[in-house]
Amino acid sequence: MQRFFVEPGQVDEAAGQILICGDDVNHIRNVLRMREGEELWISAGGEKEYYCSIQSLSPEQIELKIYYISRPDYELPTRLYLFQGIPKGDKMDLIVQKAVELGAYSIIPVEMKRCVVRLDAKKAQKKQQRWQQIAEGGAKQSRRMIVPKVEPVMSFKEALDFAGQMDLCLIPYENAKGMEETRQILSQVKPGMSVGIFIGPEGGLEKEEVQLAMEHGARQITLGHRILRTETAGMAILSVLMFQLEER
Template identity: 70%
Template sequence: MQRFFVEPHQIDEAAHQIHIIGTDVNHISNVLRMKQGEEVWISDGGQKEYRCAIEAFSADEVLLHIIYAQEPDYELPSRIYLFQGLPKADKMELIIQKAVELGAYEIIPVETKRCVVKLDSKKAAKKVERWQQIAESAAKQSKRMLIPNVHQVLSFKEALKYAESMDIRLIPYELAKGMQETKEILAAIEQGQSIGIFIGPEGGFEEKEVEAAISEGAKPITLGKRILRTETAGLAILSVLMFQLEN
């Protein structure tokens, strides 16, 4: 069943109606070619979702009838922030899509020393707009209750500053200590704690960047004996955290 997101002002619980507006109107009417009576899921971007039936169409609105509402437990009990070093080509699109599926709360693109990709403010804004659309599509597909935000591109220094208030900060690093210490660090993470994960671009982080992160409280961890690509590393640690936090 298709899922869409709305703002609270679009929901009229007293009248048992939801008003779909914006680009979703065209998507429902002309792309999906949905008909009156077909059912959809609607998320309010918080904890509540609504099962609805299409009641009527107009040029700029799709009117839904609320069948029932519920408060499912789809979201992880912790907010996970993925600080991703800008990769080459279209790898960021794949990373965002899968990070959203795995429960990331926010994805922050980061420009580091070894990033091959360099974006000026205009290009960065267009990229972020595209990445946000991918995050929304992935959220709809994976039954997320909210659309994870794709932050504006930050420098590594700005990213460390942004992560200051997070409870746990992790930086996978090939020179980190053994797997046992990593297991202990991850096992100590509690539900409800906010978690920042720093992933380097192709070529990884420079040693000075790792030192700066550690000095700000980040804990270096290992992801095993094999070297993972930038588009794999973040998803690997997100998978581990998802499995652990779901329990």
């Protein structure tokens, strides 16, 4: 069943009504060709989701009737922030999509020393808009209650300052110690926490970046004996944390 996101102000629980406007109107009417009486799920970015049917359609808005409201626990109990070194080509598209599916709360594109791609302000803004659209598509597909935010492109120092607000910061690194220490660090991730995860671009993080991150409180972890591609590393640690947190 189709899922859409609206702003809280578009929901009138007392009247049992939701109004959809903007780009979703065209998508529902002309792409999906949905009609009156068809049913769909709506999320307003909180803990509730609304099971609705289409009451009326116009070029400007779509009126929905709320059948019932539920409070599913689709979201992870911990906010996971993926700080991703900007990779080449369209790899970031895939990273954003899969990070959203795996429960990331936010994705932060980061310019690191080994990044081949360098974006000026105009290109960075355009890329961010595209990545945000991909995040919304991934959220709809995976039944997220929120659309994870893709932050503006940050420098490495800006990213460290941003991560300084978080309860724990992880940095997978090929020279990190064994799996037992990594297990101990990951066991510290509890519901209610905020956790930053730093992933380098192609070629990985430079030693100076790792050292600087550790000076800011980051903890080194290992992802095993194999060297993972940049588009794989973030997915690996997100998968581990998702499984660990879902069990709790």
